[in-house]
Amino acid sequence: MPTMRPLPTALWMAGLATLLTPTSLAEEDYGCGCLAHRLELAPPRSRDQPSVWERSAAAAFDPVSGADFRHWPPDRLVDYLNIRIELRFDDLLARKATGAATLTVQPIQDPVRSLSLNAEGLQIQGVTMDDKPVEFASDGKRLGLRFDPPITREATRDIRIAYTFSDPDAGMTFSPAYPDRPGYGPELHTQGQPETNRHWFPCHDFPNERSATELVVDVPAGVVVSGNGRLVSQTERDGRAIWHWKQERPHVSYLVSLVAGDLARVPLENALSGVPMEVWVPKDRVGDVKRTYGRTDRMMALFERVFGIKYPWDRYDQLVVRNFGSGGMENTTVTTMFPGAILDEVAVEEDDLDGLISHELCHQWTGDLITCRSWAHIWLNEGWATYGSVLWSGERDGEAGFFDDMLNQHRVAGGDSTDGPVGMVSPVYGHPGETFRRAPNPYPKGASILHMLREKLGEEAFQRGVHAYFDKFKFRQTETDDFRRELEEASGLGLEGFFDQWCNRPGCPRVKVKAAYDAGTRTLRLEAVQEQKIDERTPAFALSTPVMVRTASGETMHDWEWNRRSDVLELTLDGPPVWVAFDPRLAALKTLSQEMPLEWMRALAKDGPTTASRRQAVQVLRGDASPETVAVLEAIAVDPGQRERLRQECVEAMGAFQTAESWAVIRRLMERRPEKPRVLTSVVNAAAGLPDKEALKAWLVERLQGERSYAVRRACLQRLGDMEAKDQVDLILAQADQPSRNDEARLAALSVLAKWKEPRAIEPAIRGSSLGSYDRSRPDAMRSLAALCPADEADGTRKRVVDLFIGWLDDPERRAQDGAGEALVTLKATEALPRLDAIAGSDPSSRRKERAADWAKRIRG
DSSP states (O other), rough: OOOOOOOOOOHTTTOOOOOOOHHHHOOSSOOOTTTTTTTTSSSSOOOSSSHHHHHHTTBBBBBTOOOOOOOOOOOOOEEEEEEEEEEEEEOGGGOOOEEEEEEEESSSSSSSEEEEEOOOTOOOEEEEEEEOEEEEEEEESSEEEEEEEEETSOOOOEEEEEEEEEESSSEEEOOOOOTTTTTOHHHHEEEEETTGGGGTTBBOSSTOOOOEEEEEEEETOOEEEEEEEEEEEEEEEEOOOOOEEEEEEEEEEGGGGGEEOOOEEEEEETTTTOOOEEEEEEEGGGGGHHHTTHHHHHHHHHHHHTTTTOSSOEEEEEOOOOOOSSEEETTTTTTEETTTTOOTTTTTOOOOOOHHHHHHHHTTTTTTTTSSSSSGGGGHHHHHHHHHHHHHHHHHHHHHHHHHHHHHHHGGGGOOOOTOSSOOOOOOOOSGGGGGGGGSSSHHHHHHHHHHHHHHHHHHHHHHHHHHHHHTTEEEOHHHHHHHHHHHHHOOOOHHHIIIIIISSSOOOOOEEEEEEETTTEEEEEEEEEOOOOOOHHHHOOOEOEEEETTEEEEEEEEEESSEEEEEEEOOSOOOOOEESSSSOOOOOOEEEEEEEEEHHHHHHOSSSSSHHHHHHHHHHHHHHOOOHHHHHHHTTTTTTTTTHHHHHHHHHHHHHHHHHHHHHHHHHHHHSSSHHHHHHHHHHGGOSSSSHHHHHHHHHHHHHHHOHHHHHHHHHHHHHHOOGGGHHHHHHHTTOOGGGGHHHHHHHHHHHHHTGGGHHHHHHHHHHHBBBBBBTHHHHHHHHHHHOOOOTTTTTHHHHHHHHHTTTTTHHHHHHHHHHHHHHHHHHHHGHHHHHHHHHHHHHHHHHHHHHHHHHHOOO
């Protein structure tokens, strides 16, 4: 494991801390961004259906039949030794392919008379085995094969399946060419997790089986193609190109990847790892690659040390593709990234993508080299990768980065209730994607569990157990108990109770701690209470919550282990406390409420032992608007040496106070303009409550006119909208066509103008809604366009807008289809019913049929 800068001696004894950097994606404060959009293509749920969480709770048992509906790994029957996939795309714009998959198999036991494969939406043309016909039947979801005579373990067999497919519901996404944007030709990418690669090749589509794979892809010349592993050959002839990729070391089916399009390949420096690395991006973004991805080699070197295993694959490429559903996807050797995963010179001043990049790279070990055997154990993939992002944060930013990001992970405790139906590790789910987004979320909760284990075992034993686990199970599948046993072997500790408490049970503790000091006896008394629901099913948690105390003579750390509803710790000190830090290293996952003297909290906020303890002190100080507290918060907010999120929280607290002292601080911050764009954004938002609205408006206008930062511009626009500053409509209208990262300034401007019903905003809203705009921003632009659409037909504007929305129902980008449908519902556009009814009645896509039927139903009321 990497070495961290030492804490004060007493605190160092508690062990090393870890965990996740907040993703740089604005949409996720914790987690990597791969979670943010992971399930976009999961089956849709109408408004009168129970929630995913409710369906999960009900899915374990059918009270009528008594059937057990839990999900277990399916039978394998054969080893899938190799899968060779051959595909021909006559034209990417046609959104279809002809293909053949050759599965090299060997029975696990004799005899095997039949085999069932996942093959959803594939049109099967024929099946042969060793060049002889095989009897088959397909129902559009599964392909059944019958062997006569049965196959045996004596030899491997080659099963060749010829098939075609067209515009799959999931698994493969075709992106159109963008009009008037050279270098943005047609494109396709795949996304196999959790179980969607079955839509473009037949396979055993579950993570309990590994195969070597090959991709042989025939495309028009000029289209570049990426697959897993190493490039065997690339040939061109008669206007066609054939790319042959081979992944020789076995991996699971959901990690098979195909990307094809008009992309540039930019090499990255690899002096530390020696691993060939490229980033595939649109040709107009080549100059932005290094600033976004230039630290990948350092990350790789870090993870090689963490896991005790050199990078295990042939190459590592990162591909930025359009219309991607997730933040990132860790396909073996080739991570797919969402289209906003590239930063220009302005965006990089306010943000980075290191959280996402490090998370996906870490998956090459935690998810690819070792894969969870079933979705119930997805935390072994996602919790580890989240943890890896924190390790990178510490490598880059030191100890402050570790604890800052660990506190972000602890937010999961707020939504993880002991009333929950299942724990983090459970085979109970309706759709496999639900395991990624339970209330006990495997990303932050899994990362927090790893942090607690590291604190509990100590650095040396934890490292020894981790290295043994990765060495023993490389290129294999594992379950939670496999990891537990390796840590027990390395540490000598019995960890069954720990894993049962944190992995199998739902909920997290809600801890309230009170502290008081008796000067006469020099006794510090702390009382802690677990306030969550406690019963036979979810008894009180066994917790480790060390306490660190600073007095005039220095700092001391005191262990505190307790396992009941409440407990008391009494300490004899050598003098009055300067501050008291409860669990400063976050050794226990929990929500925390603290009642301590405010003087201690102010001192803790200024110079507590970890960033986490300082941020928690600021949360306590939000309840005290005294001048003394305001002075402390201001000192932190203006200190460039403090972590950015801590500074933001101080600004936010002062904005909420709404006192003369806090307003004076906000005005001073407005004048001095903090050097960090995100801190300035918090100043803009905090200033919204200032009494002098005209002065505030003038400052926002000045800020907006001269500001580089996209985030600050967006905040200024939002605040002008809140102020109903309609005299600035021209300035705001101009922002609707200004470039910004992921169109964030445009969307903010359109939202304000839509709120004001400004008719001149209709044209920029149409431009923002049209094909060629950022694919993720189009639905938001459509929402504003619908709000701007007049109710009457006086000048034909309504008809024009509604006709556009009806046309966008058939847009080649799915997000735009969904945005158009929702806009038509907002407008109660009965004119759209014939097209919606037609889609609902006969569209080949079940997804489109369901959504169109829902929109039509809602329009009819």
